[in-house]
Amino acid sequence: MRTARSIMGFLGFALLAGFILLPLAQTLFLSFLSTIPREGIPEGQATLLNYRNIVAMPALREAVLNSIIYALLNVLLCLAVGLPAAYAFSRYRFVGDRHFFFLLLAFRVTPPVVLSLPVFILFAKVGLVNSPVGIALAHCLFNIPITIWILESFISGIPREFDETAFLDGHNLPGFFVKHLIPAIAPGIGVAAFFCFIFSWVEVVIARILTVTAGKPITMAINALFGFQTDIGLVMAMTVVSLIPGVAMIWFVRNHISRGFVVRV
Numbered sequence: 719m720r721t722a723r724s725i726m727g728f729l730g731f732a733l734l735a736g737f738i739l740l741p742l743a744q745t746l747f748l749s750f751l752s753t754i755p756r757e758g759i760p761e762g763q764a765t766l767l768n769y770r771n772i773v774a775m776p777a778l779r780e781a782v783l784n785s786i787i788y789a790l791l792n793v794l795l796c797l798a799v800g801l802p803a804a805y806a807f808s809r810y811r812f813v814g815d816r817h818f819f820f821l822l823l824a825f826r827v828t829p830p831v832v833l834s835l836p837v838f839i840l841f842a843k844v845g846l847v848n849s850p851v852g853i854a855l856a857h858c859l860f861n862i863p864i865t866i867w868i869l870e871s872f873i874s875g876i877p878r879e880f881d882e883t884a885f886l887d888g889h890n891l892p893g894f895f896v897k898h899l900i901p902a903i904a905p906g907i908g909v910a911a912f913f914c915f916i917f918s919w920v921e922v923v924i925a926r927i928l929t930v931t932a933g934k935p936i937t938m939a940i941n942a943l944f945g946f947q948t949d950i951g952l953v954m955a956m957t958v959v960s961l962i963p964g965v966a967m968i969w970f971v972r973n974h975i976s977r978g979f980v981v982r983v
């Protein structure tokens with residue numbers, strides 16, 4: 719009876735996993751398939767032409783580079799701002815600190831479309847439209863609050879004696895951050911970097927509004943490929959390419975993420 723139940727459970731899990739992974743498998747399969755006749759390659763033939771076209775087409779190549787630039791820049795900005803802010807919230811008390819902390823989180827739950835017009839008007843005046851830098855700064859509105867929230871919880875889990883010991887040893891605040899605090903909360907930094915990168919990489923609304931004529935990210939490049947005669951193979955190849963940086967980010971911080979989620983939140 720127990721064996722039959724185990725087999726049914728395994729089959730159910732296998733069916734669910736197959737259902738979830740089927741779109742990904744189909745995407746990968748179609749990315750290596752010629753879906754329209756092109757360059758002498760008939761429809762339905764296995765080929766690397768779709769990936770070669772991504773490298774050969776300047777618009778697609780630049781879109782991939784733009785997305786990588788603004789996603790990584792956003793992570794760096796959020797960590798640079800969020801770490802000292804989180805330390806201040808954790809170690810110091812000031813009037814309205816909890817209310818200000820709640821206000822920061824309110825930005826994170828605000829739909830991006832609500833702030834899209836004010837952000838566009840402001841960035842247009844200072845020349846940050848059509849630039850990966852502008853997208854990275856706009857994404858900071860949503861990612862810095864979550865960065866502060868994550869890092870504050872990790873810093874609060876470290877006793878204050880940890881700081882005092884470092885200061886007694888002669889470290890100043892920047893030295894303490896680099897040599898002691900950052901290694902101690904590395905799992906939290908990994909978790910924060912992961913969330914910032916993923917949000918910035920997949921976000922569409924702000925990226926679309928701020929890239930009217932140039933600087934388009936990979937999401938907009940994929941959307942532009944749809945037309946009267948869509949090259950499905952090329953779209954799927956771009957989709958696969960768009961997954962690679964996210965998977966690489968997960969691989970890079972995998973140990974920190976696994977440790978980070980079991981620390982006090």
